[in-house]
Amino acid sequence: MAHYDVIIIGSGPGGYIAAERAGDAGLKVLLIEKEHLGGVCNNWGCIPTKSLLHAAKLYTHALHSAQFGVHVGDARFALEEAMAWKREVVETLRKGIAYLMNKSNVEVIFGEAACIDRSTVEVDGQRHSCDHLIIATGSSAARPPIPGLDGEYVMTNREILSLEEIPKRLVIIGGGVIGMEFASLYSQIGSEVHVVEMLDEVLPMMDRECAKLMRREFKQVKFHLGCRVGEVAGNTVKFTDAKGKEASLEADVVLVSVGRTPNTKGLEALGLDISRAGITTNERMQTNLPNVYAVGDVTGTSLLAHSASRMGEVAVDAILGKKSIMRYHAIPWAVYSLPEAAGCGLTEEEAREQGHHVKSASVQMRSNGRFLAEHGKKAGGMCKVVVDGDTEVLLGVHLVGGTASEMIYGAAALMESELRVREIKEIIFPHPSVSEIIKDALWALS
Amino acid sequence: MAHYDVIIIGSGPGGYIAAERAGDAGLKVLLIEKEHLGGVCNNWGCIPTKSLLHAAKLYTHALHSAQFGVHVGDARFALEEAMAWKREVVETLRKGIAYLMNKSNVEVIFGEAACIDRSTVEVDGQRHSCDHLIIATGSSAARPPIPGLDGEYVMTNREILSLEEIPKRLVIIGGGVIGMEFASLYSQIGSEVHVVEMLDEVLPMMDRECAKLMRREFKQVKFHLGCRVGEVAGNTVKFTDAKGKEASLEADVVLVSVGRTPNTKGLEALGLDISRAGITTNERMQTNLPNVYAVGDVTGTSLLAHSASRMGEVAVDAILGKKSIMRYHAIPWAVYSLPEAAGCGLTEEEAREQGHHVKSASVQMRSNGRFLAEHGKKAGGMCKVVVDGDTEVLLGVHLVGGTASEMIYGAAALMESELRVREIKEIIFPHPSVSEIIKDALWALS
Numbered sequence: 001m002a003h004y005d006v007i008i009i010g011s012g013p014g015g016y017i018a019a020e021r022a023g024d025a026g027l028k029v030l031l032i033e034k035e036h037l038g039g040v041c042n043n044w045g046c047i048p049t050k051s052l053l054h055a056a057k058l059y060t061h062a063l064h065s066a067q068f069g070v071h072v073g074d075a076r077f078a079l080e081e082a083m084a085w086k087r088e089v090v091e092t093l094r095k096g097i098a099y100l101m102n103k104s105n106v107e108v109i110f111g112e113a114a115c116i117d118r119s120t121v122e123v124d125g126q127r128h129s130c131d132h133l134i135i136a137t138g139s140s141a142a143r144p145p146i147p148g149l150d151g152e153y154v155m156t157n158r159e160i161l162s163l164e165e166i167p168k169r170l171v172i173i174g175g176g177v178i179g180m181e182f183a184s185l186y187s188q189i190g191s192e193v194h195v196v197e198m199l200d201e202v203l204p205m206m207d208r209e210c211a212k213l214m215r216r217e218f219k220q221v222k223f224h225l226g227c228r229v230g231e232v233a234g235n236t237v238k239f240t241d242a243k244g245k246e247a248s249l250e251a252d253v254v255l256v257s258v259g260r261t262p263n264t265k266g267l268e269a270l271g272l273d274i275s276r277a278g279i280t281t282n283e284r285m286q287t288n289l290p291n292v293y294a295v296g297d298v299t300g301t302s303l304l305a306h307s308a309s310r311m312g313e314v315a316v317d318a319i320l321g322k323k324s325i326m327r328y329h330a331i332p333w334a335v336y337s338l339p340e341a342a343g344c345g346l347t348e349e350e351a352r353e354q355g356h357h358v359k360s361a362s363v364q365m366r367s368n369g370r371f372l373a374e375h376g377k378k379a380g381g382m383c384k385v386v387v388d389g390d391t392e393v394l395l396g397v398h399l400v401g402g403t404a405s406e407m408i409y410g411a412a413a414l415m416e417s418e419l420r421v422r423e424i425k426e427i428i429f430p431h432p433s434v435s436e437i438i439k440d441a442l443w444a445l446s
Numbered sequence: 447m448a449h450y451d452v453i454i455i456g457s458g459p460g461g462y463i464a465a466e467r468a469g470d471a472g473l474k475v476l477l478i479e480k481e482h483l484g485g486v487c488n489n490w491g492c493i494p495t496k497s498l499l500h501a502a503k504l505y506t507h508a509l510h511s512a513q514f515g516v517h518v519g520d521a522r523f524a525l526e527e528a529m530a531w532k533r534e535v536v537e538t539l540r541k542g543i544a545y546l547m548n549k550s551n552v553e554v555i556f557g558e559a560a561c562i563d564r565s566t567v568e569v570d571g572q573r574h575s576c577d578h579l580i581i582a583t584g585s586s587a588a589r590p591p592i593p594g595l596d597g598e599y600v601m602t603n604r605e606i607l608s609l610e611e612i613p614k615r616l617v618i619i620g621g622g623v624i625g626m627e628f629a630s631l632y633s634q635i636g637s638e639v640h641v642v643e644m645l646d647e648v649l650p651m652m653d654r655e656c657a658k659l660m661r662r663e664f665k666q667v668k669f670h671l672g673c674r675v676g677e678v679a680g681n682t683v684k685f686t687d688a689k690g691k692e693a694s695l696e697a698d699v700v701l702v703s704v705g706r707t708p709n710t711k712g713l714e715a716l717g718l719d720i721s722r723a724g725i726t727t728n729e730r731m732q733t734n735l736p737n738v739y740a741v742g743d744v745t746g747t748s749l750l751a752h753s754a755s756r757m758g759e760v761a762v763d764a765i766l767g768k769k770s771i772m773r774y775h776a777i778p779w780a781v782y783s784l785p786e787a788a789g790c791g792l793t794e795e796e797a798r799e800q801g802h803h804v805k806s807a808s809v810q811m812r813s814n815g816r817f818l819a820e821h822g823k824k825a826g827g828m829c830k831v832v833v834d835g836d837t838e839v840l841l842g843v844h845l846v847g848g849t850a851s852e853m854i855y856g857a858a859a860l861m862e863s864e865l866r867v868r869e870i871k872e873i874i875f876p877h878p879s880v881s882e883i884i885k886d887a888l889w890a891l892s
Contacts, residue, residue, distance in 0.1 A: 330873070369492070
């Protein structure tokens with residue numbers, strides 16, 4: 001039985017970053033992966049969706065650039081080719097992770113892990129022991145108790161990423177990030193897309209003002225808000241609408257994207273403290289068991305690839321005796337649809353609930369020179385900033401439009417650095433850039 | 447003779463922002479503009495070039511997206527329509543500035559200003575007096591002493607922005623930002639483009655490693671480095687090449703972009719301390735004359751729109767008795783070509799010259815998941831970070847590729863916040879995003 005300083009179960013962005021950091025720090029590390037390096041993020045999540053969304057955006061731009069003097073006589077979206085490119089990207093990045101693991105002296109084995117006790121893990125009948133165990137097993141698409149979700153038309157994020165034919169009609173149950181990204185993708189390439197959402201607005205983590213604008217900018221998508229799905233019968237999604245009326249939609253594909261469930265199979269023997277959300281940890285990613293850590297989606301907290309990676313770093317720091325902690329107040333998120341959206345920190349509603357004396361300001365992106373030049377007069381977009389009126393500390397930045405996903409890290413930096421509004425106003429933003437709108441929004445605070 | 451708290455000459459990004467801040471602070475402000483609101487930036491610089499460059503990028507993407515599954519049978523670039531859109535953007539933003547001036551109670555008059563003394567300005571025979579004078583007169587394209595630059599084929603950034611026909615052959619004298627942006631624009635839409643540069647590399651403000659990559663990524667453009675132009679004879683640019691050999695290029699259009707000259711006409715009576723570069727100021731934008739300030743290109747320092755705006759704010763702060771100063775160490779810049787480039791802070795060479803114990807690291811963008819997904823396997827791009835090895839302070843960030851221009855403000859924020867490298871590593875960047883490469887480069891520091 002080989003012995004390791006650290007065994008890590010799961011090679012998603014939580015697991016492989018933890019492995020890299022631990023390996024680079026000189027620890028003897030074993031990384032166990034049941035399927036493909038990179039986990040959901042690389043194989044059925046972030047990376048493949050971004051590849052396809054980018055292709056869809058290129059197609060949309062090709063069709064709609066006449067206002068800028070670019071005329072395209074004939075444009076065609078070949079989904080099977082976009083899917084092939086997506087596979088190539090995924091495989092390239094898998095190899096990249098394998099290269100990194102090798103470079104950091106991390107041993108990798110493939111197979112399903114079963115924890116025997118908190119220092120022994122079995123894979124394919126072989127046992128491995130360790131001083132420290134990091135659980136990074138991730139999450140799977142939740143299957144809510146709706147009759148018919150096992151039907152042949154129903155897919156999750158996983159299966160829909162292998163479609164080779166554009167569905168004529170796509171019904172998406174759930175208007176969160178995953179639902180909105182697929183709605184954007186398929187509506188751009190020709191599907192008739194319906195989103196059925198139980199709540200009264202899409203994108204629940206988002207500031208409501210921004211979420212509303214996002215929904216309105218999805219001009220090709222039909223939204224059914226406040227609707228509760230009762231059953232999927234064959235190709236028909238049956239739901240009760242906001243007024244209590246029964247309604248239904250026929251679909252070629254039904255996508256279920258109503259949340260994620262932590263992957264805790266194989267961990268039963270440990271006696272971990274697990275809630276419905278996931279494995280409970282402290283701010284150093286320690287579980288209730290000594291020397292057992294949990295990172296990423298399986299913790300049920302901040303289900304984002306980059307949160308998982310940071311948690312992995314924090315867990316390794318704990319193992320190394322360093323004192324870093326996981327901070328949750330400045331974690332950016334992004335929706336890679338057209339338009340993009342991104343945010344970091346508190347929404348206005350959250351800030352009020354937390355008792356801040358809130359000041360906020362919103363600026364429309366069409367007032368921004370670069371946005372106007374590149375998106376035309378009709379495109380919508382906005383920036384909203386949320387500030388503590390007493391301390392002048394920036395609490396939240398919310399963006400719709402432009403390359404929001406590439407701008408938002410700067411908001412995380414501003415919030416982590418704890419600069420006050422008047423100090424941020426002294427930072428020089430490049431002109432012309434859409435990013436200037438963040439500063440403009442701060443100047444718009446009354 | 448009307449009296450003002452502040453008279454501002456020039457309504458570019460230095461002048462109009464100063465006017466807005468001063469007006470909002472309750473000062474009585476007069477803004478004098480000889481031509482169009484927004485100055486060079488809005489009318490013949492930043493904004494029109496970005497409109498056209500965006501159109502060119504859309505055209506390029508339409509032509510070259512087959513690798514992503516997007517096929518375009520027939521694409522056409524209509525320069526006259528792109529120019530019309532550019533005019534619309536420029537005019538919309540001019541109106542936007544007029545609206546802001548009105549909102550901030552700034553009086554605007556159009557006409558050529560002549561300074562009678564440091565508190566009196568004459569426009570069209572009418573005199574106006576003030577307590578404080580802000581000179582924001584900008585710069586014009588330099589015309590070096592090369593015979594033939596007044597010929598009919600020769601243009602500056604101003605005239606070339608009114609072309610309605612794509613030149614078959616464009617020769618650009620000067621490989622700085624302006625030269626490179628027009629090289630990118632016209633090479634994308636079908637011109638044969640040559641850049642003749644006196645130095646041995648393009649983009650002299652850029653880290654050399656990045657500048658070299660930029661040049662190589664301009665695959666359609668022919669560069670003639672280390673070449674000294676001796677004469678423009680009709681449509682022929684004659685130069686001595688790097689080996690001392692005489693050479694020449696014929697052109698339909700010759701663009702001269704070899705620097706800028708401060709606009710000091712009308713200021714002669716004041717007795718300002720003016721060097722060859724421009725008006726000398728201190729860090730509060732004060733000139734040698736009491737109550738006379740200079741901001742923007744006319745100072746000859748940091749010839750960038752956003753630097754001008756910040757200088758305008760600093761000058762108004764000085765007038766208001768606030769103690770802000772102009773800091774030059776974290777001013778971002780961007781080249782909006784394809785690919786884009788941007789930087790902030792010191793290059794590796796500059797950092798060494800300033801005596802830092804320099805650590806630097808470069809990461810190729812193709813290692814970045816989103817960059818790969820969106821740009822394919824052959825696209826070039828990089829991030830380089832420059833750090834003081836003793837203090838772990840970030841000195842410079844340099845980017846080629848992706849939406850560098852929208853990411854770079856975050857680097858300015860990181861540098862202004864004076865976080866150390868280990869603190870920046872704790873900031874969570876969104877995944878997948880090209881922006882993550884900045885963090886990856888910091889992790890790559892040895």
